[in-house]
Structure formats: C-alpha cells, structure tokens
Amino acid sequence: MDENTLLETINETAYMLFQNREQDGLAAVKELLTIFQDMIKRQSEYGIAEGSAFAVTMLRELLETFQNQDMLGMADCLMEKSVLFVQFCFQRAE
C-alpha cells in the first residue's frame, strides 16, 4: 500500500470512528493494526530505528483503545500519531 492510499485509509477509518460506526470502524482498525505491526517489524527496511519508540507507543495506544472499543480514542490516535508514523516511515524509505 502506498503512502497516500494508507493515509486515505487512516482518514476514512478515523471518520468511521468519529461517526460511531462501530462495526466498520473496528474492522478497519483491525486491518490497520496488522499493517502497522508489519511496518514496525520491517523497520530496518524503512530505516526507522530512531522512530521505533514512537511507533511502539502509537501501536500500544491503538491496541489499548481497540480492545476497550474506545472509538474516540482510536480515532484520535490515528489522526495524531498514526498519520505521523506513516509519513515518517515513507519519508525514510525514500
């Protein structure tokens, strides 16, 4: 998935969550969690070792809010942290 597509997916997911569309939002976050976990695993490929603490914090927050079904918590995490994480990853990969 390229950067723009991923950012678009994050944005759409956050909107679903702000709209309290529970099932759609949770399914979308579940997919994003897999994508982010994969990105962190492959951090060396993207050269983001220096951003790993931030990435882990983001992932932990997203996971915690997901487990508690906290729609606003997930949406905020996506808009505040996940967007930055993705931008950072793709910039470093370039």
Next chain:
Amino acid sequence: MGIFEDNIAALEKKYGYLAKKIKIIDIDNAGDRIRVEQASNGMEILRVLRDGRSWRLNSRWNPQIAAEVYAKRYTMRLYGIYFVFGFSDGRCVRELLKKCDDTNLLVVCEPDLEVFAAVCHHFAIHDLVEDKRVLLCFTDQKAEPDVVLKQLLGYTRIKLIDFYILPAYDVLYHNDCERFMDSVIEQIRNQTVIRATHLNFDRLMPQHMLFHMKNMISHGNLGQLKQALSGYNLREIPVIIVAAGPSLDKNIHFLKRAQRKAFIIAMDASIRTVVQAGVRPDLLCCVDPNCPERFFDGLDLQDIFWVCMQLSNPGILKKYAKHIFYYGHYCTEWNAMLGEELGYSFPDWSSTGSVSTEAFMLALYLGFRKLVLVGQDLAFTGGVSHTRGIEGALGDNDEYIRGRFIVEVEGINGELLETDFQMWYYKQWFEKVIRVNQGAIRVIDATEGGAKIEGAELQRLEEVIETECNETLDIYEIEKKLPQAFSPEKQQELMRKLRKTRKSVADFEELLEKTIAGQEKLQASLKDGRTTPQQTARLLREMSEQNDKVMKEPILELVSMYAQKEEYEMGDTIYTDENLDASGLVEKSLTLLKGYRRGSELLGEDIEEIIIKN
C-alpha cells in the same frame, strides 16, 4: 454573566427542576471522576474516569471537526424525531441541529447528570437549551424518559424516528443506553396497540366518554379519596389487588381475614369470586369498555364503591353502580375545567391498557406503597384462563385459549406456562414499574401460581395477611362519608357548560365547510395545470395555515375520536411518502378534513343523544 450563569438562566426557563439539581451538584467533588482537559487545538473536552480507565467524550485531536464528521453521517427527514443518546459537550448536538428544520425534534438523553453539570460550568450550551427543537431528558430522573416519550410519540410519527448514539456513550453507559432504546421501542409498541384499540372500538370510545363526562358531575372522584386518606400512614397498609386469574380459586377464602386491615381492590371479572367469598371490596375497578354484563349479573353491588374512567362500560354502571369515583382524561378543556372547579387537579394518569395495571396505578395514586397481587396469574395456569367465579362468562375455556396468540413465560416455580400476548405485555409493564420504583414500593405476588413477575416478592396470601395486615383501618367507612364532588349549583353549571359543546361542534363544522370548499378549489386548479410553481407553493402554504387553524380548535380533540381511521391513514402516508406531489398533498388533507366533518356530525348526534336528551 459567566458561562454557568448563562446556561442556568436558559435551563431555568425550560427545565426548572433540572436547573435546581445542577446548581446543587458540587462538581469539585466529581473532580476525580469527571475532568475537563484541553484538546490539541486548545478547545476544552470532557474526560470521564470509569473502572480505572479514562474516557474522553469528544476528540482530543479536534473536537469541532469530530462533531462535524459525526453529524455528516445523518440525513434528516421532514418531521423526523431523533433520539440522541449522550449530550457530551453539546458540539455534536449543535452540528445535528444545523441539519434540522422546524419540523424536526432532537430528544437528547444524557445519562450522567454530573457530566451535564460539568458541561454547564465549562461549555456555553444555552443556545441548545433554548432551542425549541431540542428536548433534554435524563435517565436518572427515573421515569422521565418514558413520560417524555409518551408525549412525543404519537402513532403518526413512529415511522419517523431514529436513534443516534454519541461515541463512547454506548460503552460507558451501556445499560442506560439499552434502557433508553427499550423505552422508545416500548412506546412504539404501545402506539401500535393503542391504534388497534382505537380502530377496534371506533365510535364506542367517544360515546362512553360523553356518558361519563355527564355522569361524573353527580359522583365523586379519586382525588377526594386521596385527600381523605392523606392523614393515614398508607405506606404500612397493604393494598390487595384482586384479579380474576385461575389461581384466585386457591386462596380467595383467606381474603375475608384482610377486610378492614388492607385496602381491597377487586377488578371487574374477579368481583363474583370476591363477593361469593363473603368479601366486600373497598373499591371495584371497572375500566373495560366491553366488560361483559355476566361478570355482575345477579349480584347486589349497590353498596360497592366503583372506580371508573372515560372508557368504562356505561351499560354496566347504569345498572349496577350507585357510588362511583371517577378519574381519567376526558378532553383537555373538560379536565382543566374540573380542576378549576375542584381546586385540585382532576385525577388522571396515562392509561395503562388493562384493569390490573389501572388498579395498580390507582393504588399508587392514592398513596399506597405495599402492593399485594392476588389472582394475577398473567398466564393460563393449568390450562385455565380465569377464576371459576366468572362462570363461563367468556365462553368455553379451551376455545378461549385457542383463540389467543400464545407465548410462553416462566412460571413462579420455574416451569413454562402458556400466556397470551396481552398478558405477556402486562407482565412486562408490572416488571418495569417495579424496576423504576425500586426502593419506593414493595410488591408482593400472592397469586400462588401463574407467571413469575420479576422484582415481586413471592408469598402465600395467608402469610401476607398474618405478617402485613396488622393495623385496622376501615377505608370503606371513610368512603361512605365522602360527599359528591360538586355542590348542586356547581353541578348545574357544569351541565350547562357540557351542553354548550353542541354549539362548539356546530361552529367547528362551519369552519370545516369553508376549509374544505377552499381546498377543493385549490385541487381543481392544480388538476388544470394552470398554476405556476410559485403559485402552487403559495397556495400550499395557505392550505397549511388553514389546516393549522382547524388543528388548533379545542373541540377537535373530541371530533378526532370519530375520525381515527383517517388520522391513522394520514400518519401512514403523508409524512413518509416522499413522492407525494402538490395534488396528492391536497387530496390527503381533504380526506382528513372530510373525516373530521363526518366526525363532527357523529359527535353532534352523540351529544344530542347522550348529553342533551337523556
């Protein structure tokens, strides 16, 4: 003025009781649980602590954009009523409101009064409080959402409602959210039942009502009895409500021991069994419009005090009832007039649909708080429908049961019992009232059979009488001393006012004739196709104004009882059929107006027959 003072001033105008409550809530005490913090963009947001976890009630990233995104999800329909669970900081409600027009209503339920108090201190919400399209309700006001829903949800609008839940509220306040949604669903179910009842009884209902409006003038009302009993400690005196379920035959012989030690209310069908057991009830509740005469045939009931409302069967009362206590809603003007004459509100509560539930409500109204149910099987215990005392008044037992819509319920001993939809519905009603009044009332199910009523204590009647009926209070003697509600002069005055309704009907008929003629002309010109879109819009506006004038006439409340079919049909189509063109709208309006015209004729005839001639 500051934010809090502005908000409170707005609340005081519309929700005085709420303003008082908010003022006494010390939000500093709630400080650990409810906090206000800053979002990334500097706006304030609320945070609630629950089970060690912090929940924000709006977005920390951008509360305003989050609210706008939330509202974008929904499309508002003309006349739509939207039930919003959660108020939060008001931003989502404000955004939803931007999408509403004057025909819409947002009923916003905030489950956490302390959250709302914190909001009043930190967020300017007076615009929302003042907005006529917003109605606030609070689940911790016990029955309040139900009261609001009853007022709002007429049948005509049940197809136009929708639920919205704010993020976090469904997780944080899960049970309140479910209760709120259940209340709305229950109200929809009620309206459907009421519609069926209205269509079933047709002209019978207004005819009964007219009879009682006249008859009550020379009788008493429950308000008098309530006043007479106000000096006694009714909390400790049990009221025994006797229904006609099959289990009544098991323990009716104990009831005599409770006489003068409990307040005994018999319900129509149970009276034979009660009287045959040598018991004289303190009240006989008779509310069924089609109550069979065979329930009372051959009994001497002249000394019994009856309780009746607007629908009670007049034929039975004429023949058997000498002393009646009235209650109920007749029409708004009449009830208001009675209240003025009496100096206190005429007793009335929302009709509950069955004699058992009405008896329960009247016991609560009088001030009793210890309620004992007898013969209240709410099921066909042992495959039997009623007490033997009614002596086949409802025909063959098996045939009667076969004719019902059967559902299964849990019995008091855990067994499965058959019941019908109606009794199942009343069982739900009892359980809800018990739940809502938890701690304030005590309900003992002494039926010794039948369906399990959640929240009611199970006891044998004999045991209840031994342990609970300890004080002597002869309420029957108190009833005997009560005079008629009105002096002879006042009775004459009320009769004069009642007769005047004939003139109001005639005036209304005249207004209808003019309105119908105008709209028929409009319909003809629309059919010709000679009107421009601008002219059509203007003419439709005029039509709407004419209809408003008709709708504001107080007599319409009585007339519309004769035009139920047309009103329900209108509700089925006009609000929901988005393809109706101008001509279709006029046609629908004319159908309703003609229904009212026919209704006025029938009402006129009935006033002549029931009020003026007799």
